[in-house]
Amino acid sequence: MNNKIIPITILGMLLISFVFLSIVEIKQADINSKNIWVLYFSDPQSGSLDFSIENHSQNKIFHWQILLDKIIVTEGDSVIMLGDTKTITVPTSNTDLSNKKITISVTDSNSNKKEVYKNF
Amino acid sequence: MLSFLSSQFLLYVSIGIALFIPGYFLIFATHLNKKLSSLESLVVAFGSSVVIIDFLIIFLGRSPFSITRVSVFAVIFLFSIVCYAVHFFRNKKNTGATLVEIEAVKPSNELPLKSTLLILLLIFLTIFIKTIYFKDTIFPTTTDLGHHMYWTKIITTTANLPVYEKADIGQDLTIEKPRPIADFVIGEHLIFAAIALLSGAEFIGPFPALVLFLIQIMSLLAIFILTRSLFSLPDNKASRYGEVVALMALFLIGPLYALATPQAKFVSGGVIGNTIGNLLIPLAIFFFVRAFSEKKSVFLSWGLLISLGLAYTHHLSTFVFIFVFLFTIIAFVALNFKTITVEMRGWIKLFTSPSVLTVLALGIIFVFLIYTPTYLNSKAIDTAVGAPSKSTRTGLTLTQLKMTAGEARFAFAVAGFFLLFFARKISRYSQAFMIGWISSLALMSLRPDWLFVDIPSNRIASYVVFPFAIVAACMIVHSFVLLKDKTDNMRKNYLGPAFVLITFVSFMVFVSVNGFDDNAHALNTDSSASKAIQTYTASRYLAQHSNSQDMILKDHNYLSGDTWIKLFFMRGYSYPLSRGYFKRYEDSASREQCTNLMISTPSSSNAGQCFAGTKTNFIMINPKIDSGQFDKLKKFWQIYSSDEVGIYYKSS
Numbered sequence: 183m184n185n186k187i188i189p190i191t192i193l194g195m196l197l198i199s200f201v202f203l204s205i206v207e208i209k210q211a212d213i214n215s216k217n218i219w220v221l222y223f224s225d226p227q228s229g230s231l232d233f234s235i236e237n238h239s240q241n242k243i244f245h246w247q248i249l250l251d252k253i254i255v256t257e258g259d260s261v262i263m264l265g266d267t268k269t270i271t272v273p274t275s276n277t278d279l280s281n282k283k284i285t286i287s288v289t290d291s292n293s294n295k296k297e298v299y300k301n302f
Numbered sequence: 303m304l305s306f307l308s309s310q311f312l313l314y315v316s317i318g319i320a321l322f323i324p325g326y327f328l329i330f331a332t333h334l335n336k337k338l339s340s341l342e343s344l345v346v347a348f349g350s351s352v353v354i355i356d357f358l359i360i361f362l363g364r365s366p367f368s369i370t371r372v373s374v375f376a377v378i379f380l381f382s383i384v385c386y387a388v389h390f391f392r393n394k395k396n397t398g399a400t401l402v403e404i405e406a407v408k409p410s411n412e413l414p415l416k417s418t419l420l421i422l423l424l425i426f427l428t429i430f431i432k433t434i435y436f437k438d439t440i441f442p443t444t445t446d447l448g449h450h451m452y453w454t455k456i457i458t459t460t461a462n463l464p465v466y467e468k469a470d471i472g473q474d475l476t477i478e479k480p481r482p483i484a485d486f487v488i489g490e491h492l493i494f495a496a497i498a499l500l501s502g503a504e505f506i507g508p509f510p511a512l513v514l515f516l517i518q519i520m521s522l523l524a525i526f527i528l529t530r531s532l533f534s535l536p537d538n539k540a541s542r543y544g545e546v547v548a549l550m551a552l553f554l555i556g557p558l559y560a561l562a563t564p565q566a567k568f569v570s571g572g573v574i575g576n577t578i579g580n581l582l583i584p585l586a587i588f589f590f591v592r593a594f595s596e597k598k599s600v601f602l603s604w605g606l607l608i609s610l611g612l613a614y615t616h617h618l619s620t621f622v623f624i625f626v627f628l629f630t631i632i633a634f635v636a637l638n639f640k641t642i643t644v645e646m647r648g649w650i651k652l653f654t655s656p657s658v659l660t661v662l663a664l665g666i667i668f669v670f671l672i673y674t675p676t677y678l679n680s681k682a683i684d685t686a687v688g689a690p691s692k693s694t695r696t697g698l699t700l701t702q703l704k705m706t707a708g709e710a711r712f713a714f715a716v717a718g719f720f721l722l723f724f725a726r727k728i729s730r731y732s733q734a735f736m737i738g739w740i741s742s743l744a745l746m747s748l749r750p751d752w753l754f755v756d757i758p759s760n761r762i763a764s765y766v767v768f769p770f771a772i773v774a775a776c777m778i779v780h781s782f783v784l785l786k787d788k789t790d791n792m793r794k795n796y797l798g799p800a801f802v803l804i805t806f807v808s809f810m811v812f813v814s815v816n817g818f819d820d821n822a823h824a825l826n827t828d829s830s831a832s833k834a835i836q837t838y839t840a841s842r843y844l845a846q847h848s849n850s851q852d853m854i855l856k857d858h859n860y861l862s863g864d865t866w867i868k869l870f871f872m873r874g875y876s877y878p879l880s881r882g883y884f885k886r887y888e889d890s891a892s893r894e895q896c897t898n899l900m901i902s903t904p905s906s907s908n909a910g911q912c913f914a915g916t917k918t919n920f921i922m923i924n925p926k927i928d929s930g931q932f933d934k935l936k937k938f939w940q941i942y943s944s945d946e947v948g949i950y951y952k953s954s
Contacts, residue, residue: 188413189344191422196519197314199433200512203440204310207508210441210831218836218945226847226920226941226951236839283936296943301936301953 213238214265221288221296224269229279231272233286233298237262241290248272249285309501313509316500317516320493324358324378325351327385332600332657333392339412341421342527348520349585350604352578353611354381355496356489360614360673363463370461371499417545421526421552428522428556431821432566436515439570440508441831445858447572448865450490451505455869457495463488466676468875471894475915477853480874484677489615490574505869506838514569514577521581521768526552528588529772532732543727543783550775555768558817559708561824564764576764579619582612584768586623587735594731597648599655606661610668617677618757622765625746625753630738637723637737638730697748698759706747706763707770710816714809715740715770718777725776739769778813782806833946834863837922840947841870844920853918854878855900860924861947867922879918904931904938913952921950 209215217239224232235244242264247257255277262268272286285299325347329335335343358377359369367373413421442448456464466488467480494510503509529551534544560566568577589605592598613620635642652658669675704712722728722736746755747763755762781802844854854871856878858864864880871877881897896912901923903909912918921938923929925948932938932950942949 186340188341188418188421192344192425192519192523195426195429196516199429200314200508200515201310203433203436203512203515204306204508206437207440208306210829211507211835213835213839216832216835218832220836220839220843220942220944222843222942222949223939226939226949298940298943300939300941 219244219290219296221286221298223286223298223300229274229300229302231274231284231286231300232269233272234267234269235260235262235288236267237264239290240264241292243291244268244288245290246270246286246288249287250277250279251283252285309503312501313497313503313512316497316503317513319375319378319500320355320496321351321513321516322347323351324354324381324385325349327382327389328354331385331388331392332604333389334600334604337598337600339527341413341523345520345523345527346585346604348516349524349581349608350611352489352493352517352581352615353608356492356611356614357668359457359492359496360463360488360668364672368461369457369463369495369499371502374496374499413545414542417542417549420549424549424552424556425519425522428560429519431557431560432515432518432569435561435566435825436511436570438829440511441829441834442506442508442510442572442866443830443834443863444570444572445865446574447510448863448867448869449875450486450572450574451494451510451866452868452872452875453486454491454494454498454510455505455872457491458498459872463673464491466875470876471879471896471912471916475894475896475912477876477916480876482676483875484617487575487614487616487675487677488673489578489611494574506866510572511569514572514574517577517581518565518569521577521584522552522556524581524584524588525555525768525772528584528591529775531588531591532736532772533728533776543779546782547772547775547779550779551772554708554711554771554775554813554817557821558813559711559767559820560817561821562708563706564767567824568764575616575619576761579612579616579622580765580768582608582615583619583623583626583765586612587626587739591729591731591735593652594649595729597652599652599658602652602655603657603661606658606665610661610665613669614673614675617675618761619765621757622743622746622762625742625755626735626739628738629742629745630735633737633741634730634734637734695750695756695758697750698763700748702760703744703747703763703766706760707766708817708820710813711767711770711774714774714777714813718773718775718780721777721780722773736769736773740766740773743769774813778806778809781809830862834866836944836946837861837863837867838870840922840942840944840949841867843942844922844949845870848920851917852920853916854920854922855881855897855916855918856922857881857901857924857928859883860927861922864922878920878922879916901928902931905935919952919954921952923948923950 219239219241220236222234224230224234231248235246237244242261244260244262245257246260247254249255260268260270279302281302283299283301285297287295287297289295326343328350329338329343329347334346338346358381359374362369362373362377453464453466466486467482469477469480472478494513497503497509497513498505501509526548530544530548532544533547564573564576564580586605586608589601589608593601593605609623612623638645698706707715719740722733725733743762743766746753747759747766750756750759750762848854850873854877856864856867858880867878868875879897881901884898887893887895887898895908896916899906899909900912900918901921921932924946925943929940929948932940937953938950939953940948941951
């Protein structure tokens, strides 16, 4: 029996397994399949209040509110498609923010809420 | 789709170039191909390629050239060319050999059809079971693999050999200058760096686990070829006893207990050193047994080369191997006391052969002049040798060892161990190696204080699986041989064939049920990919919005895949700082407490001093567990929010 068949067959079996696992890994690594979304400040270290919503979920409509010490000062809705990121600019030049807590609160269509905030 | 196909193609070609080509060429250069079967050639080519790649890249790193895709490819190509030239000229020199001489060196150890099919079936089952397990763990999240891939990425990004060091928080609560660490060995990272450079594969992807999976399958095949070699009768080459024992051993370590430690769990866990050690130890023993049994220096040279590679790959495996070797010598001397002086003359002849002296000289030059393994310093040796210093190092109970080895395997191995002392169907060297291998590991695991071993006992015990499986296989097959043997031996047997057959079937059922049950318990039901992806997304965000002046602290307890965070920053092994397991802060009074205090009680004055000393200004935590203490404090801003990760910024 020509035993080259053993190494060749084993390597073939490993190749099939590796390709299968690579495909599985690609699917697992696809953030758009995880039904999550993320909220963050565009510039975390400065006084800027611009924020971004990164959507990797089935939700499309996000309701956001800007609260100044728990009081809603402005709010709105954003439509963000799967895989997209939307940055919302918040003008701050006409507002005195000293000793205030500014909270960005975002709620998706399933009423899941996330918040980020800065204390001035 | 096209990018997936091209990345897959590049990955497998790179694995072939790095992990098969150098070994195959060295086999040809040393004419070992004429002494090995094709399966043995495959395993030896793979194992030796791991070693050769280590030495080639270390050499490259110490040369004026950088470690890049081109230089790695060039050095492998040059090595292969040199090996081929040696092979060509040796062949040319030997063209005058007669047909009889050529026949004499042709391999006579190829396997018959039935055994071939059985091996393929066992390997198929093994790969299938492990693949089922890996489908939930293939996405990289595990702690050890994260640490190792950091050092691997350092090699690929700096194009130099890594300097293993880390920066701790000192007594004055500031971050000290980096100090050398002996926790990592360069051989654990070089093969991954070579494949990453050649293929361009991403570190946060499947390639590290796939390479480890490949190493593990090769280590199972190494056990097969070793067992076959150990139990092949020296006076009867045509006997298939060794082949049957090897098949049984493959059954006991392949499809059975396929997932438990040190099998698939070590692959998904990224326990690189142990996994490579479990390949190189059986390979080294394979060559040593053949060298001493057949009195051939070429095998001894290969054994020494593999051992040297082991020393550059994993400290614990090397430590274990030294004990195995010492116990083997003791066992051989004790069992062959009358002929030891004659044997020693043969050993001296083997060790003074040109090929062996060449490997020894190269080893000495490498260790002393080119690259000394990081663990070869007095501090690292002191931590491994001496009276056990922790409760986890005082030895396992027999029950714990039984669970590690697998209940059924353990039972047969114990019986088989005693059988070894009276075995006639085994060479004296095989007998000594098996007794030395098992007794050294059993003693190191059960009574480390007797040997002044100060290493976690469960880590040592993970090495018993392979020799136990070999001896258990020998025991099972031996009982079957009694049944089949219809010559004089049978007449001495007081048991009826039907009874022996029933007993044998019962044994097999016991072993199979126990082994597959072990697999069932180890199977994952959940993947941690979803949580880890959120950690990586947050890390990417923070890497883009911070610089090396910022200091980040993350939590190891509740963040998934947290050790991989450092790959997004590449700002040092200790960056970001990490809150470790809580028990570690209690176990050691001298351990720094800052990383715990800054997350657990950020408002305390001690934490305040830690923030000032370490200049920590970003905290990554799991918001479900650790957000409350930060939300109360005005100086912290929550700047990032996802389901699994919250990031806080400490404003100045």
